[in-house]
Amino acid sequence: MTHEQGIPLAKLIDEARGLLGGDADAMVDIRSLVTQLAGLDRARQLMEPERLLPSAMAERLRSAFERRAAGEPVAYITGFKPFWRHEFQVTPATLIPRPETEHLLEWALEKIPLEQAVTVADLGTGSGVLAISLAFERPQAQVFGCDLSFEALQVARQNERRLCYQSTLPIGWLQGSWCGMFKQESLDVIVSNPPYIRLDDPHLNVGDLRFEPQTALVAQDEGMADYRQIIAQATTRLKPGGWILFEHGYDQAKAVAECLIQHGFASISHRTDLAGQERNTAAQRR
Ligand SMILES: C[S@@+](CC[C@H](N)C(=O)[O-])C[C@H]1O[C@@H](n2cnc3c(N)ncnc32)[C@H](O)[C@@H]1O
Incomplete structure (x- = not known):
């Protein structure tokens, strides 16, 4: 040969x-x-x-x-990762989207009526998987994808352009911290998969996590700091009756629920992942 x-x-x-x-x-x-x-x-x-x-x-x-x-993750080598119905570009500036985050998307879709012009914010959008999938599935919705990271937002924008989304309204990409950019009572639904890993979690030194941005993974206060900030801000940014839906760590459902209760949220419920662990929590502003 x-x-x-x-x-x-x-x-x-x-x-x-x-x-x-x-x-x-x-x-x-x-x-x-x-x-x-x-x-x-x-x-x-x-x-x-x-x-x-x-x-x-x-x-x-x-x-x-x-x-x-x-040790480099396959998704960073190829530059792409499938999520829901599309292949999304990913770079070392973005988290690699996980299949379990599709459960958060499915639950959010249940809260967003197909024909209604609701306003939805994906807080900590990363590569934009949730915002773009929501815009595809709910073309009447005004979707915002927000992130602190300018580099992540560039990737999210490129994904939107490449995937040629079919929503009626363009996605609004906003750089800033959590709900800080939104006016009082302007949002119907918030979805968020914020950083939630504890600073001293040994998993950070193993496998794909070693290559992903720390700012997408790690949170102070036993991994709870970002939930606390988002929930406190959501009390004023969500419209009365609006929904907030989170992904969180397998052992954080109770702490997230307690924080939601402290801030007056109602109808708090959890959903489990395929391993039977409570990984998503939803709640409604009264
Ligand atoms: C766990 S990643 C989630 C990415 C994507 N939503 C997903 O599920 O694949 C968390 C994201 O939150 C962003 N982030 C961290 N702190 C933030 C803050 N204070 N405000 C907004 N976004 C933040 C990170 O840059 C990262 O993109």
Whole structure:
């Protein structure tokens, strides 16, 4: 096999196994990198192992396998992560969206009537996954995506442009802290997946979290500081009867609920994730 003819896919996969190991998780990553970087879906990878890849593509894949072996998340290597109905661009300035955040989106959609022109804020929008998915699903809604990070908002804007959203109203992208930019009683619904990991949580030194922005992950006050700020501000920014919906850590449902009660919220309820842990809380302003 000469270099000019290309490198067989099977040889590259063997090299990747040598770097990453051959366990199930490593194989998912290897297949996923080949799918996204070489444009070969899993079925074609399995059916055409002797397929020759041009040497430039082979080098690109080798570099991707090396980055993955050094611990870098697949999503930062490919630059994309699927969420709900779309592929979203992600960069080291944004959190990599997690599948469980789709539960928060589903719950928010239940609170937002399809035909009503409600105003919705996604606080801590990151790559814009919640704001953009909400705008797609509820084209009559005026959606705002807010973040403290200018770099994250740039990624969110690019995602909106690339995905060519079909909502009637453009998404409003706002830089600032939590609800600070909104007028009194201007919002019908707030959704937020704020930073909630404790400063001393050892998980911060393991896996993908090592590569994600600390400002998207970590919160003071046992991980509760941002919930406390958002809830205090939401008491005046939400309209009476408006809803606030959070994602939070598996052990924070009680503390979030207590804070909501202290600030006079009603109809507080929780939802569990697939592992049975309470990961979402919703409440209504009286
Ligand atoms: C856990 S990430 C959530 C990103 C995205 N919503 C998602 O679910 O994938 C939290 C986001 O909150 C933003 N953030 C942190 N502090 C903030 C603040 N004071 N005001 C607004 N956004 C903030 C971070 O920049 C980050 O994008």
